[in-house]
Amino acid sequence: MNALAALFARDIRLAIRVGGGALIGVLFFLIVVTLVPFALGPDLALLARVGPAILWLGALLASLLTLDRLLAIDHEDGSLDLILTAPVTLELTVAVKALAHWLTTGLPLVLAAPFLGLLLNLDPTATGAVALTLLVGTPALTFLGLVGAAVTVALRRGGLLVAVLVLPLTVPVLIFGVAASNAAIVGPLRFGTPFSILCGIALVCLVVGTLATAAALRHAMD
Amino acid sequence: MRLSGSDLACFRGGRQVLSGVSFVIEAGEALLVLGPNGVGKSTLLRLVAGLAPRSGGTLALDGGDAELSIAEQTHYLGHLDALKPSLTVDENLTFWSRFLGGGEGTQAALAAVGLAGIAQLPAAYLSAGQRRRLSIARLIIIKRPLWLLDEPTTALDAAAQAQLAGLMREHLAGGGLILAAAHGPIGLAAAKELRLGGAQ
Numbered sequence: 001m002n003a004l005a006a007l008f009a010r011d012i013r014l015a016i017r018v019g020g021g022a023l024i025g026v027l028f029f030l031i032v033v034t035l036v037p038f039a040l041g042p043d044l045a046l047l048a049r050v051g052p053a054i055l056w057l058g059a060l061l062a063s064l065l066t067l068d069r070l071l072a073i074d075h076e077d078g079s080l081d082l083i084l085t086a087p088v089t090l091e092l093t094v095a096v097k098a099l100a101h102w103l104t105t106g107l108p109l110v111l112a113a114p115f116l117g118l119l120l121n122l123d124p125t126a127t128g129a130v131a132l133t134l135l136v137g138t139p140a141l142t143f144l145g146l147v148g149a150a151v152t153v154a155l156r157r158g159g160l161l162v163a164v165l166v167l168p169l170t171v172p173v174l175i176f177g178v179a180a181s182n183a184a185i186v187g188p189l190r191f192g193t194p195f196s197i198l199c200g201i202a203l204v205c206l207v208v209g210t211l212a213t214a215a216a217l218r219h220a221m222d
Numbered sequence: 223m224r225l226s227g228s229d230l231a232c233f234r235g236g237r238q239v240l241s242g243v244s245f246v247i248e249a250g251e252a253l254l255v256l257g258p259n260g261v262g263k264s265t266l267l268r269l270v271a272g273l274a275p276r277s278g279g280t281l282a283l284d285g286g287d288a289e290l291s292i293a294e295q296t297h298y299l300g301h302l303d304a305l306k307p308s309l310t311v312d313e314n315l316t317f318w319s320r321f322l323g324g325g326e327g328t329q330a331a332l333a334a335v336g337l338a339g340i341a342q343l344p345a346a347y348l349s350a351g352q353r354r355r356l357s358i359a360r361l362i363i364i365k366r367p368l369w370l371l372d373e374p375t376t377a378l379d380a381a382a383q384a385q386l387a388g389l390m391r392e393h394l395a396g397g398g399l400i401l402a403a404a405h406g407p408i409g410l411a412a413a414k415e416l417r418l419g420g421a422q
Contacts, residue, residue: 006320010309017308078302081273085293086322 003088004096011100026108029062033116044121051120052181059109066105067145068159075153090214098146106138129184137177140202143209150216223249223285231278239265252400257418263403267370271298296368303353307346324364331363350377371402
């Protein structure tokens with residue numbers, strides 16, 4: 001436990017220090033969402049209708065942006081070698097790394113979403129629904145991204161490849177995230193139905209992502 | 223304690239990197255792996271640490287902690303220093319000590335490698351030799367019986383090399399084992415030698 005707490009504290013500290021890149025994702029999110037009203041024009045009804053989808057797409061792309069920092073840096077400087085020789089279960093290690101990554105890159109997206117909702121003419125209910133679905137959905141995106149990061153860990157400059165590998169896997173999260181947000185705004189479905197499925201997908205990603213990442217890292221040694 | 227490898231082989235990237243390597247290291251002994259570049263010295267060390275796949279042969283550490291794998295009883299000091307530039311010297315060492323199950327008291331370990339005065343300096347400002355010394359401090363603060371040292375004297379000045387030799391002698395006197403890859407003497411007079419290459 002002590003070892004995992006130390007790893008968690010280190011990863012958080014690395015992310016928030018200079019060059020850690022914790023703010024890169026949220027700034028990118030801000031820019032993407034800000035650009036949308038300029039591209040679509042000042043049609044408030046249209047903005048409100050596509051708002052949840054724009055916020056979700058922005059968050060999805062922003063969360064991909066920081067994935068290459070998740071494991072590749074530890075591989076490049078040799079930290080991963082030592083992590084593999086530690087008396088700690090690798091599955092727990094990668095889960096803690098992903099959790100620290102989500103807290104520093106995923107949670108800021110969730111917190112930024114209500115403010116960005118203002119730019120897209122979302123009413124408070126819609127904003128709340130989007131923020132809630134992002135709160136459940138971004139951990140799923142992080143753990144899916146973790147698998148991509150592990151598979152490409154030995155490749156130099158594997159960042160873009162991670163995005164190509166991971167994006168297709170995020171489709172269910174995106175569908176049910178946006179569906180739940182829209183259900184809260186226009187219906188006819190109850191918010192709970194797609195939201196429960198989203199929660200289920202997130203839990204599956206948590207478990208499968210952790211196991212698959214550990215397996216990929218063990219294999220990467222070969 | 224006794225580390226024995228027999229007929230070890232490693233197949234990587236479609237190429238036989240190692241084959242038929244055998245050695246025995248008893249407690250208190252050091253084994254120096256010698257050979258030209260690219261012959262598989264580093265691969266042998268990574269194989270023992272469990273970081274490279276073993277495609278043949280057997281590897282055993284007798285007399286160790288039966289509940290731990292060989293890797294978990296091993297210090298691997300490779301070419302990479304595993305340091306984070308934005309963390310201070312002390313933070314880097316403290317993290318590895320906690321994560322790898324070592325003790326507290328980074329000051330003593332830093333003093334032993336001559337870095338006590340710059341414990342609060344970010345690791346980004348360290349020279350290559352200082353980075354190496356910080357890696358070596360890890361060997362002191364975390365007690366593990368088997369040291370795998372890949373060209374440990376790289377970038378070290380004469381004084382630091384002597385310091386390292388002292389640490390290695392102390393480790394051996396305490397019943398530790400050392401497997402080192404090198405191109406020349408690393409300051410251990412009594413080390414056995416394993417020569418790779420030639421036949422392969």
